Amino acid sequence: MNNYFITQKPFSIHNRKNSRLIDFANKGLRFLKTGLHIKQQDTSVDMNTVEQRINYYHLLSSVITFDIPGDVVELGCFTGQCAILFQKVIEQHTSNKQLHLFDSFHVPFTFKGDVEEELKQNFSRANLKQPIIHKGNFKDTLPSQLPDEIAFVHIDCGFGGDKMEHRDVLLHCFESIYPRMTKNAICVLMDYYDPQENAQGIDINPGVKLAFDIFFKDKPEQITALFGEMYNHAYFRKK
Numbered sequence: 001m002n003n004y005f006i007t008q009k010p011f012s013i014h015n016r017k018n019s020r021l022i023d024f025a026n027k028g029l030r031f032l033k034t035g036l037h038i039k040q041q042d043t044s045v046d047m048n049t050v051e052q053r054i055n056y057y058h059l060l061s062s063v064i065t066f067d068i069p070g071d072v073v074e075l076g077c078f079t080g081q082c083a084i085l086f087q088k089v090i091e092q093h094t095s096n097k098q099l100h101l102f103d104s105f106h107v108p109f110t111f112k113g114d115v116e117e118e119l120k121q122n123f124s125r126a127n128l129k130q131p132i133i134h135k136g137n138f139k140d141t142l143p144s145q146l147p148d149e150i151a152f153v154h155i156d157c158g159f160g161g162d163k164m165e166h167r168d169v170l171l172h173c174f175e176s177i178y179p180r181m182t183k184n185a186i187c188v189l190m191d192y193y194d195p196q197e198n199a200q201g202i203d204i205n206p207g208v209k210l211a212f213d214i215f216f217k218d219k220p221e222q223i224t225a226l227f228g229e230m231y232n233h234a235y236f237r238k239k
């Protein structure tokens with residue numbers, strides 16, 4: 001079975017079982033035939049939803065299958081919940097694309113352990129090739145360390161902080177990746193939320209859409225909202 005990232009949560013040393021209380025409550029809800037089910041979400045570990053993982057799988061598979069030139073990049077990798085999925089897809093396709101991960105590994109909340117170390121362990125325990133890690137603030141790393149050609153990029157650098165600060169980080173990301181994205185390359189924007197397009201979920205990082213609207217005002221690319229259940233995301237394809 002080779003689709004663990006869709007049918008199960010991404011591999012993580014922090015994966016833990018539902019609390020007994022929730023399991024008990026779910027049993028009761030089933031017994032009463034309510035049709036309800038409580039899902040336990042830990043936002044310091046559960047970085048994506050099953051719907052989003054399906055979207056990532058098909059979008060990354062498509063750039064590999066259509067031989068779009070360039071490497072795979074993630075801006076904001078944390079412990080690698082999305083990144084291990086990207087590397088898995090690369091390896092399933094026996095592609096020679098490299099996975100480049102950019103992160104400061106400084107998180108604005110208490111985290112038990114070392115984020116970069118956990119990322120590496122998650123790759124090892126999933127039996128995946130280690131990614132190329134670019135540690136540091138995007139301001140310092142992106143100008144000189146991005147690959148010359150990018151086929152697929154995931155931007156996921158929000159933690160629900162100040163929206164203008166986040167907008168400016170996103171603008172810097174767009175300025176850095178856009179010229180390197182090859183024709184038909186794909187960029188997925190975590191947390192892009194448009195109340196007209198996204199049927200549900202919350203606008204957790206409004207800076208993403210603010211930055212997109214500024215940077216792409218005079219560009220031909222169109223944004224497409226994707227269904228991600230409780231988390232939102234969207235993508236554009238480079239013209």
Ligand SMILES: C[S@@+](CC[C@H](N)C(=O)[O-])C[C@H]1O[C@@H](n2cnc3c(N)ncnc32)[C@H](O)[C@@H]1O
Pocket residue numbers: 047075076077078079080081082083102103104105106107136137138139156157158159169
């Ligand atoms: C929501 S987490 C990413 C989750 C990740 N994609 C996953 O699948 O687990 C956001 C990450 O962006 C990083 N980040 C945010 N702003 C940054 C910046 N300016 N430079 C470098 N890293 C940054 C944080 O360190 C954090 O690890």
